[in-house]
Amino acid sequence: MDPSKPLIIQSDLSILLETHHPEFEMLQGKLARFADLVKSPEHLHTYRITPLSLWNAAAAGMALEDMTSCLQQHAKFGVPPAVLTLIRKYTKRYGIxxxxxxxxxxxxxxxxxxxxxxxxxxxxxxxxxxxxxxxxxxxxxxxxxxxxxxxxxxxxxxxxxLAAYRSGEFLDIPWRDDDTTDEPFQLREYQKQAVDAFGRVDHGGSGVLVLPCGAGKTVIGIAAMAKASCATLILTSNVTSVKQWKREILSKTGLTSDQVGEYSGTSKDIKPITIATYQILTHRAKKEDEFSHLRLFSEREWGLIIYDEVHLLPAPVFRATADIQATRRLGLTATLIREDGLESDVFSLVGPKKYDMAWKQLETMGWLAKVTCQEVRVPLSLQDRDMYSASEARHQFRIAGENVAKLEVIDYLLRQHPDEPTLIIGQYIDQLEQISAHTGAPMICGNVPHEHREELYELFKKGLLPLLIVSKVANFAVDLPDAAIAIQVSGSYGSRQEEAQRLGRILRPKRNGDNTAVFYSLVSSDTKEQDFAMKRQLFLVEQGYQYEITSWQQEV
Known part of the structure; x- marks a missing residue:
């Protein structure tokens, strides 16, 4: 026994890590490679080792000895022999x-x-x-x-x-000559490592790359596509993302617009590079109808399929993916966590994790903004408190999310950051409309035409619109590099993947040189929203962020 060490290893494969230990941050990064964070109270974080976490670690190149030595060197009471046996058993199964x-x-x-x-x-x-x-x-x-x-x-x-993959239809995808662009472009070192990791093994061609929002996953996908030199199908989360992929492809490669097609609700162009939404692939007029758009998988001799935001992959697309295993597959995501628990299907059908990069590591390198995370607990208003007490459990979460007392906190925070580009992000349209009317700022939601969304995003980017209110449509693939403040007023039930995306809105380095940002979450105290906020907090903690909790009493 050595009480000075920070880990307690338990026979059920759970690990307790003391947060105030000098080696906390170092061990946090190591454990995250082969264990999942499941609880994050103030003094002790709880990780759990699972077969899938070990297989992903092995696939990403982490040696069994690195896992066991990490535990043995830092365990307060030693490592139970049964734990070491199970780690060896499961890790060695990968590749049998x-x-x-x-x-x-x-x-x-x-x-x-x-x-x-x-x-x-x-x-x-x-x-x-x-x-x-x-x-x-x-x-x-x-x-x-x-x-x-x-x-x-x-x-x-x-x-x-390790089976071979079909080459697919050949397509030369040259990087755009630096001399022809205003800003010479080249891959960052970690982006090169990610692309190399995707094809590292002898028959490389399937796998998932895990990198933070703002780390340039789109560019990594384009680089993988250029390296493969083949017709590519790109699947992504929404029409805004489709257009951003197309812009990036045209700006960073020698491809022309007639070689890059969009396949969505409004356009059905199938070109050598085709970008489609998950929504259109799973669209059908009636529940009993076939998913007719899944035929896109066989419309060309695709040599590569890129699954952007792979943690959102719908079940019907999983089934289609099972049938195209001879086609190279690249998954891109900020988190492997899925709300439906189908992480093992991502592993087996898209591919294992081949590369991950810690958010805090990129922050230290200057590629991401330094973010402070703060949860502000707001008491329910008297009106909402009465309604909350009289409501069924399924309505209480929404009442807490729409707590009108949050307006006062929003006013305070906007006064604290008067000159900084700010996003207010929420789940409920009625609440966002109320905030829009209260602040005078425009709102973007699903009903806003894409052309108008792009206009508002552009005004925000240029600094002509300091405050923008957005619904969950802005969770994914919205490039607002100068956003410095995010105020989350409501969210999904404990969704860690949503927390990842919303944090990502303010992670990009700022062009004005002030490389800092603040992520506020307004949570109704002593409600179901507070309970679910603890689950969302897990994501921020596992990425290494300090998470401060304060209570609203006319001041933060």
């Missing part, structure tokens, strides 16, 4: 089963004949694993490549996919 091509045939292979016998005994797999070729190889149908990986992951045997 491999998929690869031999000639024109696809094989599932393993050096462990016992594992082969075990998986072959499952009724759910028997129809896929009947063509044995000796004790260490089974020939499988290429059409079963995805479903097999998905099922084997669920059974605890993740497959390392």
């Amino acid at each position: 089963l491999r998929m690869l091509h031999v000639g024109n045939e696809l094989f599932l292979v393993s050096d462990d004949t016992v594992v082969f016998k075990e998986i072959s005994a499952y009724d759910s797999l028997s129809k896929y694993l009947s063509d044995t070729r000796g004790e260490r190889a089974i020939a499988i149908s290429p059409s079963h490549r995805g479903i097999l990986k998905q099922e084997l992951t669920k059974l605890g045997y993740p497959v390392e996919d």
Whole structure:
């Protein structure tokens, strides 16, 4: 026993980390590579090791010895032998089963004949694993490549996919000559590392890159596309993001506008580079209809499919992805957390995590703004308090979110930051309309035409509009680099992915040289909103941000 050390390792694979220890920040970064943060109270953070967290760490290149030595060197009471055994067991399972091509045939292979016998005994797999070729190889149908990986992951045997990928339709994608641009462009070092990590293994071609909002995931995707030199389908979250991808592609490569198509509700252009929304792919007139737009996956000989914001991938797109495993797949995201719990499907069908970069590390390097996170707890107004007490549980969260007492806090915060570009972000349109009327600032929501949205965004970028009120439509892919203050007035139920996106709105370095920003969350105290805010806080804490909580009493 060494009481000076900061970790307590428990037999259920949970880890307690003392937040006031001098090595807290260093260990926070190391643990995040192979364990998930599940609780973050003031004094002790709780992490949990899972098979998936270990497999992602192994796929990203973290050695088993690095994981176990991290725990052994810093454990207050030592590491239970059972914990070390389980870590070794699960980590070594990644790669026991491999998929690869031999000639024109696809094989599932393993050096462990016992594992082969075990998986072959499952009724759910028997129809896929009947063509044995000796004790260490089974020939499988290429059409079963995805479903097999998905099922084997669920059974605890993740497959390392080393099989070949189709080249797809060739397309030369040159970077734009520096001499022809006003601002010479080149990849940052960590962006180069991310692109290299995507194709690091001998048959690299599938995987997920985890980087913060503002780190340039779009540019990384374009670089991967240029390296692959092939027709590419890009799937993203909304029409605003479609247009931003197209602008970035045209500004940073030698491609022309007639080579880049948009596939959305208003446009159906299929070009060598095609950018589509998840919404259009899963659109159908009636529930019983087919997802007709999923045919886009087979409209061209795509050599690469990019899943932007892969944590939002809808279930029907997962099913389509299972059928195209011979096509290279790149997932981009700020967080692997999914609200539906389908992280294992991202792992097996899009690919394992190949690279991640800590938010605070990029902040230290100067690529992200230095953000202060502050939760302001606001008592319910008398009117809302009575309504809250008389309402059913499912209505209480919204009442707390729309607490009218938050208007007074907004006024105070705007006075505290009079000359700084500010976003007010919320969930409920009625609340945002009230704030818009109260402040005189324009509001952007789903009903605002895209052309008008772009006009308002442009005015904000130019400094002609200091305050902008936005709904959840601005959670994703909105490039407002000079936003310095974000005031979150309401949000989804404990959504860590939403917290990531909203924080991302103010993370970009500021062009005026003041590389600081503040992220405020207004939370109704002693309500369900406060309970869910603790879940959202997890994301900020796991990224290394200090999270300060204050109570509103006529002053913050």
